[in-house]
Amino acid sequence: MKICLVGFGRLGSAIGKRLKRFYEMKVSTLPPTDELARKEGLEVVDLKTCINFGDVVIVSVEPSAMDSVLSQMEGLEKPLISTAALYGLKEIRRKVKCGYRTMPSVTVEIGKSPVLVSERGGCNDEAVEEILSKLGKPIWVKEEVLDAALPVVGSGPAIHSLYYNSLVEALVYAGVDRKLAEEMVKESVIGTMEFLKKYDPLEVRARVETPGGITVKMTVELEKEGVFGSLSKIVGETGRELRTRR
Ligand SMILES: NC(=O)C1=CN([C@@H]2O[C@H](COP(=O)(O)OP(=O)(O)OC[C@H]3O[C@@H](n4cnc5c(N)ncnc54)[C@H](OP(=O)(O)O)[C@@H]3O)[C@@H](O)[C@H]2O)C=CC1
Ligand SMILES: O=C(O)[C@@H]1CCC=N1
Known part of the structure; x- marks a missing residue:
C-alpha cells in the first residue's frame, strides 16, 4: 500500500x-x-x-x-x-x-x-x-465518542506528562537529585501502568495502602484537596462540550 x-x-x-x-x-x-x-x-x-x-x-x-x-x-x-x-x-x-x-x-x-x-x-x-x-x-x-474522548486520547500525552512532571518536582522538593528523581518516577509510572493491565485500579490502591500508613494519609489528603476531582471535571467538561458542539 x-x-x-x-x-x-x-x-x-x-x-x-x-x-x-x-x-x-x-x-x-x-x-x-x-x-x-x-x-x-x-x-x-x-x-x-x-x-x-x-x-x-x-x-x-x-x-x-x-x-x-x-x-x-x-x-x-x-x-x-x-x-x-x-x-x-x-x-x-x-x-x-x-x-x-x-x-x-x-x-x-x-x-x-x-x-x-x-x-x-x-x-x-x-x-x-x-x-x-x-x-x-x-x-x-461512534463519532460522538471520538469527540468526547479527545481530551484524554489526543491531548493525553500532555496531561500525563504534567502528572509525571509534578511527581518529579515532588521528589526534587523532598531533596532528591533531579536525574535520579526522573528515573524513579519513570520506572514507577511504567511499572504501575503494566500492573494496571492485570489489576483493577481500586485493587492496586488497596494493595498499597497499609492501614494507618503513609500512603493512605497522602491519598486522602489529595482527594480532600480536590486534585483528582478537578482533573476529572476539567477534562470531562471539555469532552462533554466537544461531544455536543457538532
Ligand atoms: N498534535 C497532536 O497531538 C494532535 C493533533 N490532532 C489534529 O491533527 C491535526 C494536525 O495537528 P498538529 O500536527 O498539532 O498541527 P500543526 O499546526 O503542528 O501541523 C499542521 C500541518 O499542516 C500543514 N498544512 C497547513 N495547511 C496545509 C495545506 N493547505 N496543505 C498541506 N499542508 C498544510 C502545516 O504546514 P506548515 O506548518 O509548514 O505551514 C503543518 O505541517 C489538527 O487538525 C489537530 O486537531 C489530533 C490529535 C492529536
Ligand atoms: O490541542 C489540540 O487541539 C489537538 C487535538 C488533540 C491534541 N492536539
Whole structure:
C-alpha cells in the first residue's frame, strides 16, 4: 500500500516517521515543515501528485485548513483518513466518498497510541484498520465518542506528562537529585501502568495502602484537596462540550 500524507506538523511528522517504516510514502505540506519531511528522507510533492500516488490519503492539517485541503480533493474515491479535531465526518464525506475520522496522539511515532476511528461501515474499513494498527491500537467508535474522548486520547500525552512532571518536582522538593528523581518516577509510572493491565485500579490502591500508613494519609489528603476531582471535571467538561458542539 502507498500513502500520501498531507501535513507534516506535530502529529503529521509523528505519523510520517512511523509509517515510512512500513509503506512507500509521499508528503504534501507547506514551508517550513516541508524541510522537516525532507530531513526524514521523505519526498515532498504538490497535493495533486500526492493524491495520485497514494492508495490511501492521510490528512493531518490544522482544522482551519481542512476546508481548503478537502476542496482540492473533491470527488476523491480513495480512502481518506483525517486526524483533524472537530472536523465532522459528514463534512468530510460531503467532499470525499471514502472518508474516515481518527483521533490519535503523538505517541503514534512509536506505534503506541489508542487510535479512535469513526465509523465502521465506511467504504474500506480493512485498509484503514491495517494502517492504523501500525500506529497503535485502532478502536472503532461512534463519532460522538471520538469527540468526547479527545481530551484524554489526543491531548493525553500532555496531561500525563504534567502528572509525571509534578511527581518529579515532588521528589526534587523532598531533596532528591533531579536525574535520579526522573528515573524513579519513570520506572514507577511504567511499572504501575503494566500492573494496571492485570489489576483493577481500586485493587492496586488497596494493595498499597497499609492501614494507618503513609500512603493512605497522602491519598486522602489529595482527594480532600480536590486534585483528582478537578482533573476529572476539567477534562470531562471539555469532552462533554466537544461531544455536543457538532
Ligand atoms: N498534535 C497532536 O497531538 C494532535 C493533533 N490532532 C489534529 O491533527 C491535526 C494536525 O495537528 P498538529 O500536527 O498539532 O498541527 P500543526 O499546526 O503542528 O501541523 C499542521 C500541518 O499542516 C500543514 N498544512 C497547513 N495547511 C496545509 C495545506 N493547505 N496543505 C498541506 N499542508 C498544510 C502545516 O504546514 P506548515 O506548518 O509548514 O505551514 C503543518 O505541517 C489538527 O487538525 C489537530 O486537531 C489530533 C490529535 C492529536
Ligand atoms: O490541542 C489540540 O487541539 C489537538 C487535538 C488533540 C491534541 N492536539
